[in-house]
Amino acid sequence: MRKNKVVIGFLGTQLDSGRGAGRWEKWRPTVSLVQHEDVVIERLELLYTPPHQDLAQQVRVDMVIASPETTVNLVPLPIADPWDFGEVYAKLFDWARGYRFDTEREEYWTHITTGTHVAQICLFLLVESRRIPGVLVQTSPPKRQKMGNPGSYALIDLDLSRYDVIAQRFGAEQQDAVQFLKSGIATRNARFNALIDEVERVAVRSRAPILFTGPTGAGKSHLARRMFELKKSRHQVEGEFVEVNCATLHGDGAASTLFGHKKGAFTGAAADRAGLLRTAHKGVLFLDEIGELGLDEQAMLLKAVEEKRFYPMGSDREVASDFELIAGTNRDLRTEVAAGRFREDLYARINLWSYVLPGLAQRPEDIEPNVDHQLARAGAELGRSVRFSNEARVAYLRYAQSPEALWTGNFRDLSASVTRLATLADSGRIGLPLVEAEMARLRWLWQPASDARNGLASTPGALGRDDLAALLGEETVEAMDLFDRLQLAAVLQVCSQARTLSDAGRLLFQVSRTQRTVVNDADRLRKYLARFGLDWERLTSASFPSWLGRRH
Template sequence: MPKRKVMIGFLGSQLDSGQGAGRWEKWRPTVSMAQHEDLLVDRIELLHAPVHVGLAQQISRDIAAVSPHTEVRLIPNPTRDPWDFGEVYGTLYDWARTYPFDPDAEDYWVHITTGTHVGQICLFLLVESRFIPGVLLQTSPPRKQVRGDAGSYALIDLDLSRYDDLARRFEQAQADALSFLKSGIATRNAAFNALVEEIERVAVRSRAPVLLTGPTGAGKSHLARRMYELKKARHQVSGEFVEVNCATLRGDGAASTLFGHKKGSFTGAAADRAGLLRAADGGVLFLDEIGELGADEQAMLLKAVEEKKFFPVGADREVASDFQLVAGTNRDLRLEVAAGRFREDLFARINLWAYTLPGLAERPEDLAPNIDHLLQRAGAELQQAVRFNAEARARYLAFAQSPEAHWSGNFRDLSASVTRLATLADSGRITLPLVEAEIRRLLWMWQRDEPPAAATVDMAALIGPERWDALDLFDQLQLQAVAAVCRQSTSLSDAGRRLFHRSRDKRQVVNDADRLRKYLLKHGLAWETLRG
């Protein structure tokens, strides 16, 4: 037995209206559904405002005249304001929750041609969320108004699981966005890929502040700009990307640079200055090394981020700037807050979306694709194809992934190294002697990162004489050696990578920094204390 067809929709106070015999000469959307010769509508649930009850009754009689089989149920809609989204949705929601839907016996067509735009949107949402288990019905008038011409209709099924094409497009769009943030580099580090995937979702969904923490050269500035460009491509920003390194802001000029000033507000203020916060209105403001800001600038920034308003230096009137803040730092701001050097309330405000970018040495599996990317870019600048021979590539990659390679400047070091190799390559061919010379150059450059070899660590002073004397000689020697490596490393992650490098491939979870932190904690030591 075929299912009954049920139409649900609003009465069209304008489109469905008409008096006298002339009403049959015009197209009326609700009546038209009963006029299709090839379609039998069993029931129409007609929602109407109480003030239009007369028109609703007229429509019911006209439908009975053209389709006696069709039952019309008039449903008074008590909404006071048909343009109030909350009220309209609430009324329809309450009605849908109590309606005795029977999808096994009936097909439900939700008519969205009539009613206010708010009403149509609410019906759409109820169908999309399956509170109304049906499909959308869109009707259109005939090209020429002819008596009895019912026009046309189309059904729209919102079950997106049926639209494999659409699903593939959404997936491809996200994949393209991830690739864009990574500059098209096929990174292989699982933790980094997961981090960028979350940043992509935040970038296109949120305008809240974002905090990027990581060592110098880890790519904070580059990632912030890519986030802005991604938002711009989605038409989510209208302003510019404004970048400033807070470490370069000093003294009275810091507040003026950021927040602007009024003419005559201080010596040298010969004219009004807008400031960088206003330059970023509608766009993204990237404050690199935000931990370098002074206390006064931190307080002014907090107000600007929270209220989108602030006072320029020397001004008695507020100005406005609606920007999104992306902050970068190579410090642990938690420690800066504890030491009283960074405002706790500002840290809380910018810490909603906080991400720590790993240094290059923590991503050895990503060195190969990044080297390829940088080599291609260097070749484009030199206007010639540049490539390693097999032996040279194997040697350079083995060194780059070894504990010898500090990469203390991270991608800046790697980019400079690849640029030197590409520039010196005869006929665009990087050979083994060229790689060996470059390795010697890098090792010489990184020597300044290491303390003098004679430097020793007084462990008894660090953990206390009694605790030190209670250790076996084996444990003392081990702890002394670990402390020496820590003193020679640029970060906790760098030290962990050096200490546990050989066993990396044998572990399912690689977190050398956490492993080292726990070892030090067992002896009552913290990384900051050990580094002094």
């Protein structure tokens, strides 16, 4: 489909001037844009400062005479000093941010022959940083002035590294993008914040595949969609966001869903199907749980990612799709590659940008702002304001941030919990009895199944008897009371989620430490572990059992 050409440029207060009949014998850069026989300009966005409104109107009249099919929009910019770099850039930046670019139907030329040198530089920077999508156009006069001779023009397609000319504005824009990726939630976890900072830079600078690894409910799908929306706002993608959970794809249906098929390709293929990869053309394809794909589909996907071409099922003709890939998984794909369940070449291709999203239990300092966010969302859905009482809020957050709260479903668990509280709150007030009931519900939800032999949990997130035997030896475990086994298992579970001995001690002794004049949580935990012949160095060593080494 041919796109309409749209030009953006400043009025030339000297070069575009002229009122008598002789003006048509003069080369005027802006008017010359519509005098080229090989170019049809659909629309011109003519920027000017208010003192030159009469000239701008004259130029519009002349352009309509020269090219009746061109629409000229006059855009006044209240710039007090056209040589003030900060002022000119700010006005142009704000105008570009509010302009509705349509890159699917229009292509944009930014004219840099007219205007002050400051204006030309600012336009250059905005095009180079993709705030104004498209290319630069530079016009030149003919060698000999002659009526109707438009001179020449040249298009400049920028592919340069970014300039940080106005550091504060670009820095503020980057922070806005980071907050957008975090949905405006004031997260406090330093590791997560650093991860999002890098994801923001990758999102706006790279088209390479991105891999998110993390437990179910950690926010992989949500972050992928926010990345797409950020790219869309920067005019870096034109298509749609297409999401598919690979765990739901099986047999012929997997290849058909992703790559499409021709009629009759297999039993039940009654009509042609385009497939989701083609649906994601010019957009973003998010393949959640990519580790669930079969090896055949992995091979087809590798070709599609590398060549942007593939064969639909039952077809001997390739089709094309230029999509950007974001993949998600709750598996360690390195282990899957070693086991032969995931192709090494595909893993290498999607592993250029790889990020591990921590679960909610690993971000206890982020629980409070996320509770506030979820409460605001729940209130909006219910159409009323919902708030905690002070004592209810303290009780809920104390429990939510404690090791007892497993958050096995991560943000899905938190969202469900807050939704229940908001729904049941009379007069929009969440009181302590309601919170206590919700805490009991969560304890029941996360209660691990009993171990058949000794009552110790064997579900993920808790340690069983065999786990302790692998660490301490069978004879030692046999000589322990059930009480000691349960207590040690709980302590080791907290250790597995802590980065340091001090962090683990702080979590385990968070109440009693406030009643002590000398606080040494690490020493208290070290002495407890020593009772069983354990120390932190051994727990964090390479020989430590894998079931408790999951934080490393």
